[in-house]
Each structure stands twice: as structure tokens, then as C-alpha cells.
Amino acid sequence: MEFLVPFDGREPKSRLASVLAADERRELATALLSDVLGAFERTPHEPHVLSTVPIDRPVPTTVDERPLTDAVNAALEDATLPIGVLAGDLPLLTPESICRLAATDGDVVIAPGLGGGTNGLVVRHPDFSVDYHGASCLDHRSIAERRGATVVEFDSRRVATDLDEPTDFVEVLLHGNGKTAAWLRDAGFRLSIDEVGGRVDVDRSTQPPE
Amino acid sequence: MEFLVPFDGREPKSRLASVLAADERRELATALLSDVLGAFERTPHEPHVLSTVPIDRPVPTTVDERPLTDAVNAALEDATLPIGVLAGDLPLLTPESICRLAATDGDVVIAPGLGGGTNGLVVRHPDFSVDYHGASCLDHRSIAERRGATVVEFDSRRVATDLDEPTDFVEVLLHGNGKTAAWLRDAGFRLSIDEVGGRVDVDRSTQPPE
Numbered sequence: 001m002e003f004l005v006p007f008d009g010r011e012p013k014s015r016l017a018s019v020l021a022a023d024e025r026r027e028l029a030t031a032l033l034s035d036v037l038g039a040f041e042r043t044p045h046e047p048h049v050l051s052t053v054p055i056d057r058p059v060p061t062t063v064d065e066r067p068l069t070d071a072v073n074a075a076l077e078d079a080t081l082p083i084g085v086l087a088g089d090l091p092l093l094t095p096e097s098i099c100r101l102a103a104t105d106g107d108v109v110i111a112p113g114l115g116g117g118t119n120g121l122v123v124r125h126p127d128f129s130v131d132y133h134g135a136s137c138l139d140h141r142s143i144a145e146r147r148g149a150t151v152v153e154f155d156s157r158r159v160a161t162d163l164d165e166p167t168d169f170v171e172v173l174l175h176g177n178g179k180t181a182a183w184l185r186d187a188g189f190r191l192s193i194d195e196v197g198g199r200v201d202v203d204r205s206t207q208p209p210e
Numbered sequence: 211m212e213f214l215v216p217f218d219g220r221e222p223k224s225r226l227a228s229v230l231a232a233d234e235r236r237e238l239a240t241a242l243l244s245d246v247l248g249a250f251e252r253t254p255h256e257p258h259v260l261s262t263v264p265i266d267r268p269v270p271t272t273v274d275e276r277p278l279t280d281a282v283n284a285a286l287e288d289a290t291l292p293i294g295v296l297a298g299d300l301p302l303l304t305p306e307s308i309c310r311l312a313a314t315d316g317d318v319v320i321a322p323g324l325g326g327g328t329n330g331l332v333v334r335h336p337d338f339s340v341d342y343h344g345a346s347c348l349d350h351r352s353i354a355e356r357r358g359a360t361v362v363e364f365d366s367r368r369v370a371t372d373l374d375e376p377t378d379f380v381e382v383l384l385h386g387n388g389k390t391a392a393w394l395r396d397a398g399f400r401l402s403i404d405e406v407g408g409r410v411d412v413d414r415s416t417q418p419p420e
Contacts, residue, residue: 015409094365096365097365100365112367112384112385114324114367114381115380115381115409115410116380116384116401116403116410133405134403134404134405134410135384135401135403135410137384138384155304155306155307155310155366155367155368156365156366156367157322157324157365157366157367157369157370158365159367160367160370167377170325170326171324171325174322174326174345174347174348175322191326191345193326193344193345194344195343195344199225199325200325200326200344200345
């Protein structure tokens with residue numbers, strides 16, 4: 001199955017601006033895309049990057065400067081169904097989770113992200129379209145139902161984990177073994193484990209460059 | 211398969227003390243246990259509650275006042291393998307996720323919780339034991355490997371979602387349709403959706419009683 005992989009290379013990860021400088025956020029976004037494309041390499045499925053900027057990756061790429069919703073809807077209109085969508089910022093994505101998503105039946109399969117987003121989709125219904133604003137996992141369910149499509153939820157922690165907020169670093173440092181986890185460790189981020197209280201947090205041993 | 215369901219009825223959910231009074235936290239813990247036991251009702255698997263206090267539920271129950279790790283290890287020693295463990299505070303647990311967990315092969319199957327905990331286990335190896343302190347999903351992997359057991363990770367957002375911190379309310383209000391979600395809504399908690407920034411938060415319309 002072909003999977004659209006939206007990637008914002010312009011001003012990525014703005015919600016991490018409190019802890020990472022702009023060039024660090026771009027490096028992190030690049031590492032995330034590498035992890036996503038690396039997971040695809042060990043599957044029979046083909047990523048097709050939908051990027052806001054030209055990129056140099058050995059996979060089919062469409063550059064579309066429009067906002068995410070417009071770019072994905074344009075690509076869906078041109079697509080041969082079924083087609084998948086997987087966000088380009090999923091640090092824990094595995095070949096197994098991609099294959100399980102592709103194998104999940106349903107006119108529209110929705111993989112929610114933590115916090116209400118939509119991190120993955122499989123679209124088998126010609127009238128479905130996306131709207132990534134707000135709590136998009138709820139909106140996508142409504143859109144699909146209004147258009148007469150069956151909706152199935154895809155249940156994966158690995159697909160649900162993206163990297164939007166500093167608190168998301170915990171999951172990457174706990175479970176990641178790719179370029180994103182390596183980048184965070186190189187940048188000085190470490191798990192801070194409270195053995196008694198049961199909380200796991202993240203510390204940084206160096207300050208980000210100004 | 212039998213599943214141990216640890217439940218703390220004494221001073222549950224202490225990490226929610228900043229937003230919920232003690233009696234509210236006990237009510238919430240009761241709703242959570244109801245959701246977990248309700249999910250089991252639509253499966254062939256049998257919950258066995260491991261509670262710190264006597265409870266009145268129509269399922270096998272062992273009262274053990276000791277800390278979680280000691281109580282679960284004592285129950286594992288007495289158990290016939292295979293046996294599962296699922297935390298009693300999983301608001302999004304579904305029959306499907308229980309059945310998929312039970313059907314996952316491996317001497318020790320680990321379902322991580324968000325933030326490093328262990329929300330579910332299937333144990334098929336006689337020498338495995340638990341240690342719930344700190345980042346227990348990492349510790350459980352180490353323990354299993356040291357004892358010569360194969361380890362398989364179980365990938366489920368629904369099993370990974372527990373209810374320890376106020377930020378966890380978002381997931382329940384987005385995806386829950388059981389007693390926990392109803393309790394939170396009755397208590398005045400509502401999703402607050404920022405359509406532009408993409409963030410989803412929670413507001414409370416009434417103050418908790420003193």
C-alpha cells in the first residue's frame with residue numbers, strides 16, 4: 001500500500017520552541033522523518049513524502065507548500081485507493097505497526113495520536129477527506145460517518161506517539177532506538193526516574209545554543 | 211486466561227490530589243475498576259481482582275494489603291501459567307485489546323503504560339517476577355531476559371492509557387465512553403479544543419469540594 005507521509009520542513013516543531021532552538025528543531029524533524037522512512041524499509045509498503053519544502057530522500061516526494069489539510073486532500077483526490085497516511089514525526093513507528101495498520105479492514109481506519117490528533121489513516125472510501133484542525137481524530141470519524149464510510153479505530157501506542165511537546169521526549173527516550181532517540185541523547189536529554197513516586201521525567205544536561 | 215487486576219482502594223490516585231478531593235479520587239478509582247471489569251465481561255477471559263481493601267464485586271478477589279509488587283509476585287507464585295495482569299485503572303480498555311493481549315505469543319508479553327509504567331503483562335515463564343518501581347516497563351524487560359524468557363512488546367494505546375495525572379483526562383474525554391468518562395463529565399471536566407494551535411486541554415467548570 002502507498003502511504004502519504006506529510007512532513008513540514010519549514011518551521012517544524014514550533015511547540016518545542018521553549019526547549020529547542022530553531023536549528024535544533026529542524027534537525028529533530030529530519031531525524032523523525034528518517035525514523036519513519038527507515039521503518040517503511042522493512043515493510044512491503046511504499047512511503048510517498050508530502051513535504052512543504054524540497055527534500056533529498058530516495059523516495060517519491062511531492063512538494064506542496066499549502067497547509068497540511070489542503071495538501072493531504074489534494075493528494076487523496078489524485079490517489080488510487082486504498083491509500084494510507086502516516087505522519088512524518090512518529091519516533092516509535094515500527095515495521096510491525098505499519099503492516100498491522102495496512103492490514104486493518106475498514107473504509108476509513110483512524111489511528112489517533114495522543115492528545116486528539118490523527119497520526120495514521122487508511123482510506124478505502126472515495127468521498128473521505130481530512131481536516132487536521134482541532135481534535136482531528138473526532139472530526140475524521142464524523143467526516144467518514146457523514147460520507148457513509150465504515151470507521152475502524154487502529155489501536156497502537158507506537159503510532160499514537162508523536163513529538164510535539166517536551167513531555168513527549170519521555171516516550172522516545174524510554175522506547176526509541178532510532179535517529180530521534182539518538183539525537184535527543186546527543187543533545188543531552190536524559191530520563192530522570194523517580195524510583196519511589198513512579199514518575200519518569202526528562203532532564204537536559206546542556207543548554208540549547210542561542 | 212485469568213488476569214490479575216491490581217486495585218488500590220485505600221488512597222488511590224494520589225497524583226490527582228491537585229485537582230480532585232480524596233473522596234472524588236476514590237469515586238474515580240471505583241469508576242475505573244468498573245470500566246476494566248466491564249471490558250472483561252465481553253471476553254472469554256476472567257479477571258481476578260487483587261485489592262488492597264475488601265471490595266464488593268461479582269468476581270474472584272484476593273485482598274492483599276502489601277505494596278503492588280509484593281502482592282502481584284505472591285499471586286504469580288500461586289498461579290497456574292499462563293496468567294495475565296492488567297491494571298485496574300485503564301479507562302480506555304476494550305474487549306478487543308484484552309483479547310489481542312491474551313493472544314500475543316511470548317514467554318513474557320509487556321504492555322507499557324505511557325510514562326514508563328507497565329499496564330499489562332502476560333506471563334508464561336515460571337521464573338518471571340515483577341518490580342513496579344521506577345520505569346517498570348524497562349525493568350520488566352531486564353528481569354525477563356535475565357531469567358531466560360523471550361520478551362514481546364504489546365502495542366496498544368488503549369492499554370497504555372492509565373489515569374495518573376490531570377493531563378491523562380484528555381484521553382478519557384476524547385475516547386472514553388464508560389463510567390470513568392461519565393464521572394469526569396459529571397464532575398465538570400470538559401475538553402477545551404484550540405482549533406488553530408492543535409492543542410486539546412481540559413477545563414473544569416466547577417471547583418472540587420473541600
